[in-house]
Amino acid sequence: MDTVSRVESAGNGGRGLAVTRLMGWAPVGRKRLGRRKGRLGAAPALQWSPQQALNRHGGMTMECRRWILAAAAVALVVPITGTAQQGRGGMTAERRAEMMARQAEALLADMRTERPIEALNSVWIEELTWMEVRDALRDGKTTAIISTGGIEQNGPYLATGKHNYVLEGACEGIARKLGNALCAPVIKLVPEGGIANPSGHMRYPGTISLREETFRAVLDDVASSLRAHGFTNIVFIGDSGGNQGGMAAVAAALNERWRGGARAHYVPEFYRYREVFEWMESELGITEPTNDGIHDDFVITSIMTVVDPESVRHAQRVAVGKASINGLSIADLEATIETGKKLLGFRVDRTVEAIRAAIGGGS
Structure with missing residues (x-):
């Protein structure tokens, strides 16, 4: 094909097919979905049991634990008295403290919740x-x-x-x-x-x-x-x-x-x-013989074809005999993509x- x-x-x-499949950076043959048109695929199965998922690092990152502790601390230092004045919206300081404590508890529960499905690749x-x-x-x-x-x-x-x-x-x-x-x-x-x-x-x-x-x-x-x-x-x-x-x-x-x-x-x-152009010349034997005087070159054009040939208007350029840049042909899409890779x-x-x-x- x-x-x-x-x-x-x-x-x-x-678009993502070129990146993941052509470059070999993601498994071949998996169903690919999503906005980037091919970058996504099913990830390997979970690498730990549900209980391990809860236990590992306490079920959350250190930063998340710090955030929860900070929220709880704020809730504790809010003045709580039977005659606390009502704040905005008629909420007392005691009520605000209770609400913040519940939010911290809910976040803690979220952080410890096991992912119910396999991760996306x-x-x-x-x-x-x-x-x-x-x-x-x-x-x-x-x-x-x-x-x-x-x-x-x-x-x-x-x-x-x-x-x-x-x-x-x-x-x-x-x-x-x-x-x-x-x-x-x-x-x-x-x-x-x-x-x-x-x-x-x-x-x-x-x-x-x-x-x-x-x-x-x-x-x-x-x-x-x-x-x-x-x-x-x-x-x-x-x-x-x-x-x-x-x-x-x-x-x-x-x-x-x-x-x-x-x-x-x-x-x-x-x-x-500059290093890319030097490498292209020394390793691939490719040099731009001319300069078309536009904000474009063979290196960036060929790399863009790996991601999406439409982004360089490949088909339209071939149709009118404009499939070249700085003296190098890009008419052969297969060859251009291989160079871009x-x-x-x-x-x-x-x-x-x-x-x-x-x-x-x-x-």
């Missing part, structure tokens, strides 16, 4: 239930990857979400190869230029930009949320040049504020495209090495 047929047979276009937090995330943390998946992309103009052929498509494939591979990581939802909106007075990519329709301070605040909140739930290593990677400074600054600020317990790691190696694999391997070094060195 050719690549197009395989992608179509995956259902609804099968996904590394994406947004695709998992809260119980699946809880159990992944228990099993040692305490590294979270925050990837930043963008919505910007990328010439006449590539979707505005170019970087986000790349990250769907890359974060999937990085998390699976690390073995102890999950992917936060891709941060799809980033600084792309001035808004009130459009500059940079904002001069082109379809681009969406954030102010730098907004971008950094989002990164801070996402990372802090992950830390609150028990992730101990928060990794920042980005596929766009304008994102790098913000990620580095936020990682440094978080480490200064956290001072232990969890670490933030900015990993610039993921974005070193190799390039994506190189980026994944390089980034995994960098993440392990950063975590091991505590930087």
Whole structure:
């Protein structure tokens, strides 16, 4: 079966088929469902008995236990007297304390509740239930990857979400190869230029930009949320040049504020495209002979075909004889995807090495 047929047979276009099946990062032959069109599948059976599920780490992460204890402490210190004044809505301090105590007890019960079904075989937090995330943390998946992309103009052929498509494939591979990581939802909106007075990519329709301070605040909140739930290593990677400074600054600020317990790691190696081009030339013997002068290149186009050929308008370009970029043909979709897999694999391997070094060195 050719690549197009395989992608179509995956259902609804099968974007995730290219990532999980073509790259070999997930079991082949399992039923695949979900928004990412193929990334999902049934996970292995539960690895512990119901009683073990209740007993392991007290049925919750350390952060969850701390939250419950804090809630209980607040309930205890609220003044409780027979003549306590009524608060907002006519609720007395005693009543508020009782309500908070019940909420803490309910949360404790939730944390100890066994997952009733098998977990989904996904590394994406947004695709998992809260119980699946809880159990992944228990099993040692305490590294979270925050990837930043963008919505910007990328010439006449590539979707505005170019970087986000790349990250769907890359974060999937990085998390699976690390073995102890999950992917936060891709941060799809980033600084792309001035808004009130459009500059940079904002001069082109379809681009969406954030102010730098907004971008950094989002990164801070996402990372802090992950830390609150028990992730101990928060990794920042980005596929766009304008994102790098913000990620580095936020990682440094978080480490200064956290001072232990969890670490933030900015990993610039993921974005070193020059290394990818050098590897493509030395290992694959491929060099771009020309430059079309648009915000596009063979490396990123071929990687995008691994995730979704429609994102590069492959069929439409073939139909009008425009299936090339910078002097290299992409008309043969099968061959282009195979090259994209190799390039994506190189980026994944390089980034995994960098993440392990950063975590091991505590930087």
